[in-house]
Amino acid sequence: MSGRVIVLATLIAAGTAAAQTPQNQARPYTAPRTPDGQPDLQGIWTNVTITPLERPADLAGKAFFTPAEALQYEKDVVGRNNADRRDGGAQADLNRAYNDAWYDRGTKVVETLRTSLVIDPPDGRIPRKQQGAPGPTPGFGRPPEGPEDRSLPERCILWPTAGPPMMPSFYNNNYQIVQAPGYVVILVEMIHDARIIPIDARPHVNTGIRQWMGDPRGHWEGNTLVVETTNFNDKTRFQRAGANMHLVERFTRTAPDTLTYEFTVDDPSTFTRPWTAQIPMKRTEGPIIEYACNEGNYAMAGMLAGARADEKKAASK
């Protein structure tokens, strides 16, 4: 964390115009170019962070941490995530068993020191028409009768965090960007997806074609890759949004090791207004190893077989 970024963040937080003046802002970093002239975004990037998507209630009105507050917050969250206590009985132990030896949730807040990934609306909350966090899959609470009773990630169909839009999750927070003339491709570690983004101004596929990950089209605005994604299906349900969700993502290399990622979600049937989140992605080491989710999904058979065994046991009583 450089002092300059903290100063800049504080100025933005104070809402002063001073942050925009040249003496407070170093010359913006310009990414190198690929041979065909695109800003070069290639490499492996991670969006891992413990900064929450939405601002927690106890931080209401506070858009940025001070550096000291950030350290304390990190200490608290990492402590909670690594809970490895044995004082709560067997069930509590089990619930706490997935600590950071299993997960890769990160240990740091975002370098901007924002208290939420949502940067607009200014309160850091998703402007939902229907209040409360998105509900679980129908049937999620009961012993699963079939795979449809479990969530999309448990079925290895889609991770709501892997995108689009891309947000940190408890593991596999890595992405590799590959560029060719006319294309930017994002290799997503979670369930091995390749998001192929044409940047040749072709129109979207017709509305009759719906996809879990939508249909992306990109273009360059200066040094920023802008990707518009439409044609989602009605089962993707990102933050409860419907099939008409319109997603705009912006990728800008703001430092040699930083890819600033912003996304704006619009769906008037679900949100009272468009909302925007920002995640500075950091360069990381590879290689990304294949995540064979469905191929190794022994848990689904286990959950279903377990539920059937319980039913059999109950029936024999």
Next chain:
Amino acid sequence: MCKSLTLLSTLSTAAAAFVCFSLLMIPHGAQAQTAPAKAVAKGPRMSDGKPNLNGVWQAITTANWDIQDHSAAPGPMWQLGAIGAIPAGQGIVEGNEIPYTPAGLAKKKQNKASWPAEDPEAKCYMPGIPRATYMPFPFQIIQSNKDILMAYEYASSNRLINMGKPVEAGSDTWMGTSNGHWEGDTLVVDVTGLNGLAWFDRAGNWGSDKLHVVERYNRTSNDVMNYEATIEDPSVFTKPWKINLPLYKRAEKNAQILEFKCVEFAEELLYGKYKKQPATK
């Protein structure tokens, strides 16, 4: 082979005879072995002068049914009628014979007997190499100035071909570890680290986790790329063997890889036996 040359009316008799003679001089099987490396690729070039293989490609072959010669046959589900029948096809194996060890052949027969339920394709598992190449789905090559990505429509599978210093396979995977280099105008990809769980086709042909595949991609025209793969696995085959097929560039202006996230289509097959059954009276 020489008969067709007589159709080239522009060739003088002498020239035709010479070409014919030259072709006859090439030992059997050597043509495919040596031609790609020396061949000058057609089609566009990258800024570094390498052949530009970018685009959406697809095999037109029945090899996914059976990489060897096969006659038409009924399919496994009579309800589908002729829709589910198996088309005849000329195989992609050079010489048509696969040099299995007795144990390798026994496993192939066992696989075939368990089709379709045990075919990884039915389960929406990643197809592995070489099967990914000739699945009845397109795939896209994204050739950067560094590495080359191959993204297959089937099951959203993909693999990054490392064009830098070769790396060892970190762990066995479905799609393997690919190291690529250029031999002249031919892209040569060395694939190891395959987990031995993928099949080569719906006929149950297979390789183990010792499988080593060396692929050669050579663009012979703007629209066609020749694909050749040498398949080696001492635990399953008595000697290396080859497959060979053309890949065609999808010419539609709007050609793109669409989503085929097939897990939900396979769930009944994978988990049906564990589902809650309606109460019987």
